[in-house]
Amino acid sequence: METANQSTPPIIQVENLSKTYGNGKAVDDLSFQVRQGEIFGFLGPNGAGKTTTLSILEGLRQADGGRVSILGMDIASKTQAIKQCIGVQLQSTSLLPDLTVFEQVQLFARLYGFQPSAAEIMALLEKVGLTGKAKAFPDKLSGGQQQRLALALALVNQPEIIFLDEPTTGLDPQSRRALWEIIRGLRDQGKTIVLTTHYMEEAETLCDRVGIIDHGRLVALDTPGALINGLAGVASITTTADVPLSDVQALPTITHAQRDGTHLLLQTADVVAALRSILDLAERYRANLNDLHIKQPNLEDVFLNLTGRTIRS
Numbered sequence: 001m002e003t004a005n006q007s008t009p010p011i012i013q014v015e016n017l018s019k020t021y022g023n024g025k026a027v028d029d030l031s032f033q034v035r036q037g038e039i040f041g042f043l044g045p046n047g048a049g050k051t052t053t054l055s056i057l058e059g060l061r062q063a064d065g066g067r068v069s070i071l072g073m074d075i076a077s078k079t080q081a082i083k084q085c086i087g088v089q090l091q092s093t094s095l096l097p098d099l100t101v102f103e104q105v106q107l108f109a110r111l112y113g114f115q116p117s118a119a120e121i122m123a124l125l126e127k128v129g130l131t132g133k134a135k136a137f138p139d140k141l142s143g144g145q146q147q148r149l150a151l152a153l154a155l156v157n158q159p160e161i162i163f164l165d166e167p168t169t170g171l172d173p174q175s176r177r178a179l180w181e182i183i184r185g186l187r188d189q190g191k192t193i194v195l196t197t198h199y200m201e202e203a204e205t206l207c208d209r210v211g212i213i214d215h216g217r218l219v220a221l222d223t224p225g226a227l228i229n230g231l232a233g234v235a236s237i238t239t240t241a242d243v244p245l246s247d248v249q250a251l252p253t254i255t256h257a258q259r260d261g262t263h264l265l266l267q268t269a270d271v272v273a274a275l276r277s278i279l280d281l282a283e284r285y286r287a288n289l290n291d292l293h294i295k296q297p298n299l300e301d302v303f304l305n306l307t308g309r310t311i312r313s
Protein backbone atom coordinates (compact mmCIF):
# COMPACT_ATOMS: atom_id res chain seq x y z
CA MET A 1 0.00 0.00 0.00
CA GLU A 2 1.33 3.41 -0.99
CA THR A 3 1.13 6.23 1.47
CA ALA A 4 1.89 9.86 0.78
CA ASN A 5 5.52 10.82 1.26
CA GLN A 6 7.68 13.91 1.13
CA SER A 7 7.83 13.87 -2.68
CA THR A 8 4.05 13.86 -3.18
CA PRO A 9 2.95 17.33 -4.30
CA PRO A 10 0.71 19.34 -1.96
CA ILE A 11 -2.95 19.27 -2.99
CA ILE A 12 -3.92 21.83 -0.33
CA GLN A 13 -1.73 24.74 0.69
CA VAL A 14 -2.66 26.93 3.62
CA GLU A 15 -0.67 30.01 4.58
CA ASN A 16 -1.20 32.15 7.67
CA LEU A 17 -4.91 31.41 7.91
CA SER A 18 -6.81 33.41 10.55
CA LYS A 19 -10.43 33.78 11.59
CA THR A 20 -11.79 35.85 14.45
CA TYR A 21 -15.32 35.68 15.84
CA GLY A 22 -16.77 38.15 18.32
CA ASN A 23 -15.40 36.07 21.19
CA GLY A 24 -11.83 35.88 19.91
CA LYS A 25 -9.51 34.12 17.50
CA ALA A 26 -10.84 30.74 16.38
CA VAL A 27 -8.04 30.18 13.85
CA ASP A 28 -4.71 31.80 14.56
CA ASP A 29 -2.09 31.96 11.82
CA LEU A 30 -2.35 28.37 10.57
CA SER A 31 0.04 27.22 7.87
CA PHE A 32 0.22 23.65 6.57
CA GLN A 33 0.07 21.51 3.45
CA VAL A 34 -1.92 18.39 2.67
CA ARG A 35 -0.39 15.93 0.21
CA GLN A 36 -2.26 14.07 -2.47
CA GLY A 37 -3.39 10.61 -1.36
CA GLU A 38 -2.94 11.01 2.37
CA ILE A 39 -5.31 10.86 5.30
CA PHE A 40 -4.61 14.11 7.08
CA GLY A 41 -6.13 14.59 10.51
CA PHE A 42 -6.69 17.57 12.72
CA LEU A 43 -6.59 16.48 16.32
CA GLY A 44 -7.64 18.84 19.07
CA PRO A 45 -10.09 19.41 21.90
CA ASN A 46 -13.56 20.92 21.50
CA GLY A 47 -13.31 24.58 20.55
CA ALA A 48 -9.78 24.23 19.13
CA GLY A 49 -10.84 25.62 15.75
CA LYS A 50 -11.08 22.39 13.74
CA THR A 51 -14.54 22.97 12.25
CA THR A 52 -13.77 26.61 11.48
CA THR A 53 -10.58 25.64 9.64
CA LEU A 54 -12.33 22.89 7.71
CA SER A 55 -15.26 25.07 6.72
CA ILE A 56 -12.89 27.73 5.35
CA LEU A 57 -11.17 25.07 3.23
CA GLU A 58 -14.61 23.88 2.08
CA GLY A 59 -15.50 27.41 0.98
CA LEU A 60 -18.36 27.61 3.49
CA ARG A 61 -16.84 30.34 5.67
CA GLN A 62 -14.50 33.17 4.84
CA ALA A 63 -11.15 33.70 6.51
CA ASP A 64 -10.10 37.11 7.80
CA GLY A 65 -6.55 36.59 6.72
CA GLY A 66 -4.22 34.20 4.93
CA ARG A 67 -4.36 32.16 1.73
CA VAL A 68 -5.79 28.77 0.82
CA SER A 69 -5.00 27.03 -2.44
CA ILE A 70 -6.72 23.76 -3.35
CA LEU A 71 -5.68 21.77 -6.44
CA GLY A 72 -3.70 24.87 -7.42
CA MET A 73 -6.79 27.12 -7.28
CA ASP A 74 -7.22 30.03 -4.87
CA ILE A 75 -10.21 29.49 -2.57
CA ALA A 76 -11.13 33.18 -2.60
CA SER A 77 -11.55 33.45 -6.39
CA LYS A 78 -12.22 29.85 -7.51
CA THR A 79 -14.74 28.80 -4.83
CA GLN A 80 -17.21 27.23 -7.29
CA ALA A 81 -14.59 25.32 -9.29
CA ILE A 82 -13.13 23.96 -6.07
CA LYS A 83 -16.56 22.87 -4.80
CA GLN A 84 -16.89 20.58 -7.84
CA CYS A 85 -13.75 18.70 -6.79
CA ILE A 86 -14.35 18.28 -3.10
CA GLY A 87 -16.72 16.21 -0.99
CA VAL A 88 -17.97 17.53 2.31
CA GLN A 89 -19.36 15.78 5.33
CA LEU A 90 -20.40 18.32 7.94
CA GLN A 91 -20.12 17.74 11.68
CA SER A 92 -23.86 17.12 11.77
CA THR A 93 -25.52 16.12 8.53
CA SER A 94 -29.26 16.53 8.52
CA LEU A 95 -30.71 13.66 6.54
CA LEU A 96 -34.11 14.21 4.97
CA PRO A 97 -36.62 12.15 6.99
CA ASP A 98 -38.99 11.43 4.09
CA LEU A 99 -36.43 10.10 1.63
CA THR A 100 -34.99 6.59 1.59
CA VAL A 101 -31.24 6.04 1.63
CA PHE A 102 -31.34 5.45 -2.14
CA GLU A 103 -33.38 8.63 -2.73
CA GLN A 104 -31.09 10.79 -0.59
CA VAL A 105 -28.10 9.77 -2.70
CA GLN A 106 -30.09 10.36 -5.88
CA LEU A 107 -31.16 13.83 -4.72
CA PHE A 108 -27.63 14.84 -3.72
CA ALA A 109 -26.27 13.67 -7.08
CA ARG A 110 -28.93 15.71 -8.90
CA LEU A 111 -27.98 18.77 -6.87
CA TYR A 112 -24.53 18.41 -8.44
CA GLY A 113 -26.11 18.06 -11.88
CA PHE A 114 -25.59 14.28 -12.21
CA GLN A 115 -28.25 11.79 -13.27
CA PRO A 116 -26.87 8.55 -11.82
CA SER A 117 -28.40 5.22 -12.85
CA ALA A 118 -29.81 2.92 -10.19
CA ALA A 119 -26.73 0.72 -10.62
CA GLU A 120 -24.43 3.68 -10.00
CA ILE A 121 -26.30 4.62 -6.85
CA MET A 122 -26.14 1.04 -5.61
CA ALA A 123 -22.40 0.97 -6.36
CA LEU A 124 -21.94 4.03 -4.20
CA LEU A 125 -23.99 2.48 -1.38
CA GLU A 126 -21.86 -0.63 -1.73
CA LYS A 127 -18.75 1.47 -1.03
CA VAL A 128 -20.13 2.49 2.34
CA GLY A 129 -21.70 -0.88 3.16
CA LEU A 130 -25.33 0.23 2.88
CA THR A 131 -26.75 -1.80 -0.02
CA GLY A 132 -29.01 -3.64 2.42
CA LYS A 133 -30.43 -0.32 3.60
CA ALA A 134 -31.23 1.24 0.21
CA LYS A 135 -34.97 1.29 0.91
CA ALA A 136 -34.70 2.30 4.56
CA PHE A 137 -35.60 5.73 5.93
CA PRO A 138 -32.97 7.56 7.99
CA ASP A 139 -34.72 7.00 11.32
CA LYS A 140 -34.26 3.25 10.79
CA LEU A 141 -30.47 3.61 10.55
CA SER A 142 -28.02 3.19 13.41
CA GLY A 143 -25.62 6.02 14.21
CA GLY A 144 -22.87 4.31 12.26
CA GLN A 145 -25.15 3.74 9.25
CA GLN A 146 -26.20 7.41 9.30
CA GLN A 147 -22.55 8.47 9.30
CA ARG A 148 -21.84 6.09 6.38
CA LEU A 149 -24.78 7.56 4.47
CA ALA A 150 -23.42 11.06 5.17
CA LEU A 151 -20.11 9.84 3.75
CA ALA A 152 -21.85 8.45 0.65
CA LEU A 153 -23.48 11.87 0.14
CA ALA A 154 -20.01 13.46 0.30
CA LEU A 155 -18.91 11.11 -2.49
CA VAL A 156 -21.70 11.70 -5.07
CA ASN A 157 -19.60 14.10 -7.18
CA GLN A 158 -16.60 11.73 -7.21
CA PRO A 159 -14.44 14.25 -5.40
CA GLU A 160 -10.65 14.15 -5.31
CA ILE A 161 -10.56 15.57 -1.80
CA ILE A 162 -12.94 14.54 0.95
CA PHE A 163 -13.46 16.61 4.10
CA LEU A 164 -14.89 14.79 7.12
CA ASP A 165 -15.68 16.70 10.30
CA GLU A 166 -15.58 14.33 13.28
CA PRO A 167 -16.85 11.39 11.22
CA THR A 168 -16.90 8.92 14.10
CA THR A 169 -17.95 11.05 17.05
CA GLY A 170 -20.47 9.23 19.21
CA LEU A 171 -20.07 5.90 17.42
CA ASP A 172 -19.34 2.62 19.20
CA PRO A 173 -15.89 1.09 18.61
CA GLN A 174 -17.13 -1.41 16.03
CA SER A 175 -18.93 1.21 13.90
CA ARG A 176 -15.89 3.44 14.24
CA ARG A 177 -13.60 0.73 12.88
CA ALA A 178 -16.00 0.06 10.00
CA LEU A 179 -15.78 3.73 9.01
CA TRP A 180 -11.98 3.68 9.31
CA GLU A 181 -11.89 0.79 6.83
CA ILE A 182 -14.04 2.72 4.34
CA ILE A 183 -11.87 5.83 4.74
CA ARG A 184 -8.70 3.79 4.19
CA GLY A 185 -10.31 2.26 1.10
CA LEU A 186 -10.91 5.76 -0.31
CA ARG A 187 -7.29 6.72 0.39
CA ASP A 188 -6.10 3.55 -1.33
CA GLN A 189 -8.05 4.61 -4.42
CA GLY A 190 -5.98 7.79 -4.49
CA LYS A 191 -8.41 10.13 -2.76
CA THR A 192 -7.11 12.70 -0.29
CA ILE A 193 -8.93 12.79 3.03
CA VAL A 194 -8.88 15.64 5.51
CA LEU A 195 -10.66 14.88 8.75
CA THR A 196 -11.00 16.23 12.25
CA THR A 197 -11.17 14.24 15.43
CA HIS A 198 -10.79 14.59 19.14
CA TYR A 199 -10.09 10.87 19.46
CA MET A 200 -6.43 10.25 20.08
CA GLU A 201 -6.69 6.63 18.92
CA GLU A 202 -8.36 7.64 15.65
CA ALA A 203 -5.61 10.12 14.85
CA GLU A 204 -2.96 7.58 15.76
CA THR A 205 -4.23 4.58 13.82
CA LEU A 206 -6.08 6.12 10.88
CA CYS A 207 -4.15 9.24 9.89
CA ASP A 208 -0.99 9.31 7.81
CA ARG A 209 -0.17 12.72 9.27
CA VAL A 210 -1.68 14.59 12.17
CA GLY A 211 -1.85 18.29 12.88
CA ILE A 212 -2.38 18.96 16.56
CA ILE A 213 -4.46 22.09 16.99
CA ASP A 214 -5.13 24.00 20.20
CA HIS A 215 -6.67 27.46 20.63
CA GLY A 216 -6.62 27.89 16.83
CA ARG A 217 -2.90 27.29 16.58
CA LEU A 218 -1.05 24.38 15.06
CA VAL A 219 1.20 23.12 17.83
CA ALA A 220 2.67 20.13 15.96
CA LEU A 221 2.35 18.39 12.60
CA ASP A 222 3.88 15.07 11.64
CA THR A 223 3.17 11.36 11.27
CA PRO A 224 1.77 9.83 14.47
CA GLY A 225 4.95 7.79 14.86
CA ALA A 226 7.22 10.82 14.56
CA LEU A 227 5.08 12.82 16.99
CA ILE A 228 5.33 10.03 19.54
CA ASN A 229 9.06 9.47 18.89
CA GLY A 230 9.50 13.18 19.54
CA LEU A 231 8.69 12.33 23.13
CA ALA A 232 11.87 10.24 23.39
CA GLY A 233 13.01 10.44 26.97
CA VAL A 234 9.51 11.19 28.21
CA ALA A 235 7.77 8.37 30.05
CA SER A 236 4.19 8.26 31.24
CA ILE A 237 3.18 6.84 34.57
CA THR A 238 -0.36 6.34 35.79
CA THR A 239 -1.29 5.52 39.35
CA THR A 240 -4.30 5.43 41.63
CA ALA A 241 -2.15 6.45 44.62
CA ASP A 242 -4.33 8.75 46.69
CA VAL A 243 -1.82 11.51 47.36
CA PRO A 244 -2.39 15.25 46.94
CA LEU A 245 -1.84 16.46 43.37
CA SER A 246 0.10 19.48 44.61
CA ASP A 247 2.62 17.20 46.35
CA VAL A 248 3.13 15.24 43.13
CA GLN A 249 3.49 18.41 41.10
CA ALA A 250 6.13 19.60 43.53
CA LEU A 251 8.31 16.52 42.90
CA PRO A 252 11.37 17.56 40.89
CA THR A 253 11.29 14.25 38.98
CA ILE A 254 7.79 14.90 37.57
CA THR A 255 7.43 17.23 34.57
CA HIS A 256 3.61 17.03 34.29
CA ALA A 257 1.03 15.79 36.76
CA GLN A 258 -2.72 15.90 36.62
CA ARG A 259 -5.74 14.08 37.87
CA ASP A 260 -7.89 12.02 35.50
CA GLY A 261 -10.79 10.55 37.47
CA THR A 262 -9.35 8.08 39.97
CA HIS A 263 -5.92 8.18 38.28
CA LEU A 264 -2.97 10.51 38.33
CA LEU A 265 -1.33 11.01 34.93
CA LEU A 266 2.35 11.78 35.23
CA GLN A 267 5.17 12.49 32.83
CA THR A 268 8.82 12.19 33.67
CA ALA A 269 12.21 12.15 32.00
CA ASP A 270 13.58 9.74 34.62
CA VAL A 271 11.31 6.78 35.29
CA VAL A 272 13.36 5.20 38.05
CA ALA A 273 13.75 8.40 40.05
CA ALA A 274 10.09 9.28 39.49
CA LEU A 275 8.87 5.87 40.69
CA ARG A 276 11.05 6.17 43.76
CA SER A 277 9.67 9.57 44.69
CA ILE A 278 6.07 8.46 44.10
CA LEU A 279 6.58 5.42 46.32
CA ASP A 280 8.06 7.67 49.02
CA LEU A 281 5.10 9.99 48.76
CA ALA A 282 2.61 7.10 48.91
CA GLU A 283 4.34 5.78 52.00
CA ARG A 284 4.32 9.19 53.66
CA TYR A 285 0.53 9.44 53.12
CA ARG A 286 -0.01 5.72 53.75
CA ALA A 287 -1.81 5.69 50.43
CA ASN A 288 -2.91 2.49 48.71
CA LEU A 289 -1.10 1.65 45.50
CA ASN A 290 -3.41 -0.81 43.72
CA ASP A 291 -2.39 0.58 40.34
CA LEU A 292 0.95 1.99 39.28
CA HIS A 293 2.22 1.48 35.79
CA ILE A 294 4.50 2.86 33.14
CA LYS A 295 2.82 3.14 29.79
CA GLN A 296 3.91 3.65 26.21
CA PRO A 297 3.54 7.30 25.26
CA ASN A 298 0.74 8.00 22.79
CA LEU A 299 -0.67 11.10 21.08
CA GLU A 300 -2.47 12.02 24.30
CA ASP A 301 0.96 12.36 25.92
CA VAL A 302 2.18 14.40 22.96
CA PHE A 303 -0.74 16.77 23.47
CA LEU A 304 -0.17 16.90 27.22
CA ASN A 305 3.51 17.59 26.71
CA LEU A 306 2.81 20.40 24.23
CA THR A 307 -0.09 22.09 25.99
CA GLY A 308 0.04 20.96 29.61
CA ARG A 309 -3.53 19.64 29.31
CA THR A 310 -5.27 16.46 28.19
CA ILE A 311 -7.41 16.56 25.05
CA ARG A 312 -10.51 15.60 27.03
CA SER A 313 -10.18 18.20 29.80
Ligand SMILES: Nc1ncnc2c1ncn2[C@@H]1O[C@H](COP(=O)(O)OP(=O)(O)O)[C@@H](O)[C@H]1O
Nearest residue numbers: 021022026044045046047048049050051052053
Ligand atom coordinates in the same frame (compact mmCIF):
# COMPACT_ATOMS: atom_id res chain seq x y z
N1 LIG B 1 -20.30 30.79 14.12
C1 LIG B 1 -19.56 31.09 15.20
N2 LIG B 1 -19.72 32.29 15.84
C2 LIG B 1 -18.97 32.62 16.91
N3 LIG B 1 -18.04 31.82 17.45
C3 LIG B 1 -17.83 30.62 16.87
C4 LIG B 1 -18.58 30.20 15.73
N4 LIG B 1 -18.16 28.96 15.37
C5 LIG B 1 -17.18 28.64 16.25
N5 LIG B 1 -17.00 29.63 17.15
C6 LIG B 1 -15.98 29.63 18.23
O1 LIG B 1 -14.71 29.45 17.64
C7 LIG B 1 -13.92 28.53 18.38
C8 LIG B 1 -13.55 27.34 17.53
O2 LIG B 1 -14.72 26.59 17.26
P1 LIG B 1 -14.73 25.35 16.27
O3 LIG B 1 -14.04 25.72 15.02
O4 LIG B 1 -16.13 24.89 16.16
O5 LIG B 1 -13.84 24.31 17.10
P2 LIG B 1 -13.81 22.70 17.05
O6 LIG B 1 -14.43 22.26 15.78
O7 LIG B 1 -12.35 22.37 17.16
O8 LIG B 1 -14.56 22.24 18.25
C9 LIG B 1 -14.72 28.20 19.63
O9 LIG B 1 -14.33 29.07 20.65
C10 LIG B 1 -16.15 28.46 19.19
O10 LIG B 1 -16.93 28.84 20.31
Ligand SMILES: [Mg+2]
Nearest residue numbers: 050051052091
Ligand atom coordinates in the same frame (compact mmCIF):
# COMPACT_ATOMS: atom_id res chain seq x y z
MG1 LIG C 1 -15.97 20.92 15.45
